[in-house]
Amino acid sequence: MKSLVKLDNIQERISEALNHRKNNNRYRQLTILDTLIDFRSNDYLGLTKSAWIKQKLTEYNVINLGASGSRLLSGNSVIHEQTEDFLAEFYQSEAALLYNSGFDANVGLLSTLIRPEDIVFYDEAIHASMHQGLKLSGAQKISFKHNDVNDLEHKIQHSSLDNISWMICESYYSMNGDKAPLEQYIQLCKKYNIQIIVDEAHAVGCFGENGRGLCNETKTNKDIFARVVTFGKAIGAHGAAVLCSQMTKEYLINFSKNFIYTTALPPIDIYHIQLAHHFLIKYSHAAKQLHQHIHYFKQRTIGIKNLKGDGPIFSLIVPGEQNVKLLAQKFQNYGMAIQAIISPTIPKGEEQLRIILHSHNTTNEIQLLIDTLKKENETA
Numbered sequence: 001m002k003s004l005v006k007l008d009n010i011q012e013r014i015s016e017a018l019n020h021r022k023n024n025n026r027y028r029q030l031t032i033l034d035t036l037i038d039f040r041s042n043d044y045l046g047l048t049k050s051a052w053i054k055q056k057l058t059e060y061n062v063i064n065l066g067a068s069g070s071r072l073l074s075g076n077s078v079i080h081e082q083t084e085d086f087l088a089e090f091y092q093s094e095a096a097l098l099y100n101s102g103f104d105a106n107v108g109l110l111s112t113l114i115r116p117e118d119i120v121f122y123d124e125a126i127h128a129s130m131h132q133g134l135k136l137s138g139a140q141k142i143s144f145k146h147n148d149v150n151d152l153e154h155k156i157q158h159s160s161l162d163n164i165s166w167m168i169c170e171s172y173y174s175m176n177g178d179k180a181p182l183e184q185y186i187q188l189c190k191k192y193n194i195q196i197i198v199d200e201a202h203a204v205g206c207f208g209e210n211g212r213g214l215c216n217e218t219k220t221n222k223d224i225f226a227r228v229v230t231f232g233k234a235i236g237a238h239g240a241a242v243l244c245s246q247m248t249k250e251y252l253i254n255f256s257k258n259f260i261y262t263t264a265l266p267p268i269d270i271y272h273i274q275l276a277h278h279f280l281i282k283y284s285h286a287a288k289q290l291h292q293h294i295h296y297f298k299q300r301t302i303g304i305k306n307l308k309g310d311g312p313i314f315s316l317i318v319p320g321e322q323n324v325k326l327l328a329q330k331f332q333n334y335g336m337a338i339q340a341i342i343s344p345t346i347p348k349g350e351e352q353l354r355i356i357l358h359s360h361n362t363t364n365e366i367q368l369l370i371d372t373l374k375k376e377n378e379t380a
């Protein structure tokens with residue numbers, strides 16, 4: 001009898017939470033919009049459909065379909081180790097350690113490296129996975145205004161720096177479409193002896209020579225303690241790597257639960273990651289095309305209110321959950337897949353349409369996007 005009452009309570013709790021979301025217009029639903037023009041995926045370079053990569057993958061001699069265990073047990077293989085060496089060289093890092101996803105890499109890295117007695121300064125716009133890692137670390141957390149070096153210095157000056165201190169940011173922000181002031185961060189953090197960790201999830205493939213990311217482009221990588229690169233976005237595959245020193249890699253292999261207690265990615269997925277990077281080295285047309293599209297779009301959208309972006313991601317601020325969802329629906333009715341981003345992914349009141357350009361969008365598609373944005377802007 002007692003357990004029945006408990007079950008009723010659980011169901012009530014779940015249904016209350018869902019109703020709360022529905023009443024606030026924040027209810028999330030899975031959608032499939034793959035017949036529409038793609039202005040919402042993270043497939044910036046179209047590599048998920050690359051004929052070259054598909055062909056090369058068919059040539060791979062698949063011996064084991066699955067990894068069969070975690071890396072520390074039977075899941076390790078020559079291709080895993082070769083790929084880590086290759087990634088370290090590609091991204092100009094002493095070492096690289098593969099994780100099964102970017103979410104795992106951020107949680108695994110931050111929760112293991114940062115200790116409860118440490119202090120962490122973090123940009124208020126960092127990804128949920130970094131928040132999760134920080135939460136698990138138990139460290140004292142101090143946020144600073146997005147991309148605001150002065151606010152960061154102010155927060156540093158008002159805290160005790162007796163403990164080991166860290167600064168956490170992304171290099172290219174997936175929600176705001178803007179770049180972090182990496183050089184200024186380096187200068188400031190050197191002054192106060194603060195170590196930096198950067199998530200390059202959305203910069204990889206899009207920025208830097210052959211897509212090596214913004215830390216490489218700004219030559220700041222040598223001054224960064226660890227970087228996270230992910231392979232589910234421009235790389236068009238899955239998984240991630242932490243780029244760090246050899247000793248930090250060994251530390252993670254020994255202590256990072258997200259690395260130790262999970263089945264490794266299958267060899268074919270690892271090979272896929274390597275191939276996609278070879279594509280970046282061999283072919284630069286996709287990245288060039290993407291940047292031409294960005295230039296074309298920027299030139300023709302000057303003056304559109306509340307539209308900002310400094311790369312393939314643009315955001316149009318449309319406050320109010322209902323408003324932004326209706327606008328996203330209008331774009332979908334015109335045949336374009338564009339995502340409405342609402343709280344809690346971003347702060348309430350900053351609801352936005354996230355518009356993502358890709359190398360594979362055509363000029364006509366981009367022109368349709370521009371015309372629709374202008375039309376909606378006039379009637380707003």
Ligand SMILES: Cc1ncc(COP(=O)(O)O)c(C=O)c1O
Nearest residue numbers: 101102103127174199201230232
């Ligand atoms: C900035 C950032 N970091 C990490 C992740 C997580 O990466 P993954 O999708 O590989 O788990 C994401 C995914 O949306 C992201 O935007």
